[in-house]
């Protein structure tokens with residue numbers, strides 16, 4: 090190998106270099122391992138410059154050398170060598186590029202190209218500090234270099250990073266640059282082959298020249314996000330997804346776009362097939378990595394995308410990103426905020442387009458990932474309007490399993506309708522058999538069906554869509570007649586208003602504080618009664634949640650009392666009206682039972698034991714006289730009943 094021929098020339102670093110070196114070594118980078126990334130990026134840049142030079146220059150020294158980057162290490166000695174066959178450096182370049190801070194030979198190269206109207210997207214360096222990261226882990230760095238010109242000289246630059254460097258002339262160096270790091274004792278682990286390989290794969294997988302570690306070529310992958318869309322096959326897109334996201338599923342669809350303004354970005358984003366959170370794997374981590382000209386900056390940058398887009402996988406590459414910046418300071422930078430804005434907007438636009446042009450693809454996506462978009466509505470005010478357009482729900486107009494958008498819902502509503510009605514329930518069947526839908530059905534007013542608890546939060550946060558407010562169909566203050574007349578005209582006769590009023594008073598008296606009021610309602614058709622909410626926002630589902638919260642430690646001042654509405658046309662209600670004057674006791678327990686049944690339909694009845702017992706009481710009363718039961722047996726049953734009631738009360742009281 091090379092030998093020294095003349096005594097070395099000593100140079101002091103510029104005053105600022107000393108300062109910056111100190112900053113670089115002690116605080117600029119969070120992860121020590123990134124020195125590998127920086128030196129490989131420099132090697133790649135030097136190789137790219139050589140490739141570029143070869144196009145115009147015929148006389149190239151060592152013209153037959155393969156364009157590749159070789160990495161070797163000696164664990165015992167604690168050394169790492171990174172060797173390229175690139176453009177090399179002359180003496181003045183060594184002084185300028187490695188001895189001057191913030192001087193980037195790569196940037197100069199690019200500027201020279203620009204002046205002649207050319208571009209080169211492949212160069213990474215631009216800030217002129219990356220090289221110094223070597224001193225974070227090494228107490229001595231040797232740089233052996235031979236530039237590409239036939240009459241160039243072989244040179245040896247060396248420094249311990251403290252204040253000065255030396256340059257000596259040597260002999261027989263091949264073209265390019267060889268950097269030898271003497272690792273500090275505590276960083277010798279970086280010389281392990283596995284460790285080195287891992288770091289290179291992580292940060293430099295997309296470098297365009299082959300990288301060999303101990304002679305073994307690492308599988309580098311093409312940075313397809315920088316290629317033209319028309320040059321990439323679907324297969325390549327899918328392969329890249331699996332590589333980048335470490336995924337086993339196929340991507341559902343992807344978004345590949347570039348922009349020059351306001352930022353220079355190249356982005357490739359994927360929607361996965363499977364929702365891992367849906368499988369119960371816990372909260373997903375964001376999966377879009379941030380690159381600057383093919384080199385990884387951060388594999389899980391915070392704030393690059395809103396939280397609700399954490400299922401998205403892919404790459405964002407921005408040439409405007411400073412390579413030499415710590416992760417912490419980057420997360421809050423305005424640059425990241427700008428990227429976030431541009432990317433989120435484009436991704437939402439993609440979803441909107443999918444919904445319009447490929448509704449089946451979108452519906453399937455909605456089925457698996459709809460929850461994330463709902464989360465977005467409740468947490469991301471900036472994108473709420475766009476997100477609302479993407480919501481899909483089953484409704485009283487759709488078939489089972491089919492959904493509608495809010496816009497389509499409104500397109501079917503009459504001009505008089507100022508609301509978007511919805512009902513929550515555990516299933517379509519539960520909602521359809523409940524008492525609330527009847528009146529809407531009878532007037533052909535569409536009601537959205539919501540099956541997930543989060544839906545109520547979504548409606549509450551969003552409040553309205555295109556100026557039509559979301560209203561739960563179990564709310565009291567709905568004037569359906571103002572929207573549409575009832576279609577069914579021949580209906581069962583109702584109790585007259587005097588009888589209906591006195592029945593309401595009777596029931597209220599029996600139910601006491603369990604309800605705030607009892608009224609007759611025209612909204613009911615086939616059911617005798619229902620619980621409605623006086624507060625449009627306080628739906629049955631919300632009550633249920635509040636109740637649950639009270640049980641786990643308690644908050645707020647108790648469950649707000651519900652209103653009971655009875656159906657004056659229903660035979661049971663009509664009979665009860667008579668019974669209230671003839672058999673006060675039976676009418677009382679039937680009133681209680683009606684309340685519990687209505688609670689059950691609203692999903693508000695948690696402990697059914699009291700209700701079941703009362704049901705038996707009613708059955709027993711009705712069967713009196715038809716059976717000739719023995720008095721002894723009856724007494725036993727009565728005793729047992731008291732015991733059961735006591736335990737039930739204990740349970741509900743606690």
Ligand code: ADP
Pocket residue numbers: 127131132135173175176177178186187192193194195196213214215216217218219220221265266
């Ligand atoms: P940057 O890469 O941002 O320009 P660096 O501090 O990493 O800053 O490198 C400074 C300069 O040193 C580079 O721009 C380049 O001109 C020169 N340089 C560094 N490494 C090499 C190399 N392996 N071969 C040739 N030149 C190099």
Ligand code: MG
Pocket residue numbers: 127130131213214215217219220
């Ligand atoms: Mg660099």
